[in-house]
Each structure stands twice: as structure tokens, then as C-alpha cells.
Amino acid sequence: MHGLVIRNTGSWYTVRTDDGRVVESKIKGSFRLKAIRNTNPVAIGDRVEIEFHSVGTAFITAIEERRNYIIRRASNLSKQAHILAANIDQAMLVVTVNYPQTTTVFIDRFLATAEAYCIPVILVFNKLDRYDVDDTAYLEALINLYATVGYSCMSICALTGDGIPALRELLVDRITLFSGHSGVGKSTIINQLIPDANLKTNAISEYHRKGVHTTTFSEMIPLPEGGYLIDTPGIKGFGTIEMEGVEIAHYFPEIFRFSANCRFHNCTHRNEPGCAVLQALEEHYISESRYKSYLNILEDKENNKYREAF
Secondary structure, eight states, X not given: OEEEEEEEOSSOEEEEETTSOEEEEEEOXXXXXXXXXXXOSSOTTOEEXXXXXXXXXXXXXEEOOOSOEEEEEOTTOTTOEEEEEESOSEEEEEEOSSSSOOOHHHHHHHHHHHHHTTOOEXXXXXXXXXXXXXXXXXXXXXXXXXXXXXXXXEEOBTTTTBTHHHHHHTTTTEEEEEEOOTTSSHHXXXXXXXXXXXXXXXXXXXXTTBOOOOOOSEEEEEOTTSEEEEEOOOOSOOBOOSOOGGGGGGGSHHHHHHHTTOSSTTOOSSSOTTOHHHHHHHTTSSOHHHHHHHHHHHHHHHHTOOOTTO
């Protein structure tokens, strides 16, 4: 029997079978051993094979080949990875410039990982109602930066519904991963898109300006217009994984574009003579923040470490 993994609550996986049944499943013991480096050998969005072993429950015995996935380094497990979702059409990274702040390093790490697996990303800037003049100016600068690189950006206010109709149009008949820090408003957005979802929401800490986790497990939620939203728990940091040092520049489109003119084919774009990337940085064709994010990922790879703050 074949099906789609639509929920993960820890050791249990909810599978919607091809004939429409919803089955609670576990991983067969021998299958679990094959996933040496992943904290979750089965991910939301996986197509799987299952064997029934009692009424209403089953074992997952195999995963069908994934067409893509998005992955991050598991928190506090520097040599292990966690797959956020598999077989997705696009990802939406929900960003807030304040309440809480989303750093450009976090954004760039997410974008680089999505580039590595050819997953289009839309940056969704939320909480327009909360920003003062300085916040709004910074928001406009971020949108200009990422739009110039080539990423789609949109601004919304999930609380009032401003921008939600335009967002809804981008989701029809697609499987979309929603991701971002805790407190950026993912659950509020989903409640606007799917009123029957009734996802729990919490106010962020006004003192620390940080969110608290309201989504505790990953779930695929069907959209009324067709397609699925994948809701995942908020993530504090985004440690990159499965990237070789020489490849990292490939996942920053503007850096990769200029790197074709570097004197050396293995240029790391730090201090080599004839580096076209450093020249482009000096001439402001590449932003300082994006370049610093590139170096940040490169240093993590070289030092075999992961700093959770990012």
C-alpha cells in the first residue's frame, strides 16, 4: 500500500493512503537503522510504502525517491540533519523585521539551502501593523535587496488580512512549505487562509521580542482551492548541511554570477588576487550582508561547527 505522509508527531506518522484512508504508522525497526545521519528518516511530504499490522495502524517499510527536500542541521546535534519537508513545489519563509527580528544571516542560510535543492522561495514579510518609521525603512531596504537578487517578496499583515488574497493565489494546486522563527505569525497566516484550521497562536514576549512555539509538530494541511500547506514548528537557527566549501558560492546567485570571472576556478572569494566577487563587493553589486552570510556558512563548513543563533 502506498501513501503520503501528512503529519509527524514524533514516533508516529500519519499517512493518507492512495485510496483515501488515514492511517497512523510507525517506522519498521530494520528501516530505521538505515537513516544514520538524519533525526527524522521519514519526512512530511514523503511518499511511502506501508504494511498493515493491526486495525488502523501500519509500519512504514520504504520511502519512494524524493524529487527534492529542504534540510537543516539538527539543533545540538552538529553531525545530524533534520529534513523539514520533502517533495515540495515552493517554500515561503515568513520574515519579521521586528517582533521578533529575523536576521539576514538566517534568511540567507534558508535561501542557500533552498537553492541547493532547486526549491523556489518567496519571502513573506509579516506584521506591517507593528512597525515604526525605522522598521518600515529597514523592511523596504530588505525587500529591495532580495528582489534585486531575484527573490519574490511580498508584504502582508496576517492580523488584519492585508495581502492575504494575493498570498492565497500563489498557493493554489501547489505544495508549499511555511517556515520561519517562532512568533513571526505562521499560524495566524494559515488561520486566515484556512479558517477551519484553527491553529493555536500565542503573543510574543514584548520584553524579549521573541516568539514561543505554538506549532509542536509538522503537518500538511489541504487548501480549499487545491494544494497543501506544510506547517512546521518555528525554528531558532538554520544550520546548513550537505554543502561542500567550493559549492557554497553557487547557492548565492549574485556571487555565483560574478565568480565566473575570477582568476582562479577554486577561488573562495576572500583574499585571492583577481577575485571578481571582491571587486563586485567593492563596487556594491553584491551587498555586504549577503557576502557576510556567505562567509558565515563557509566558516561553519571549514570549522565543522554550527552556531545555533543563526
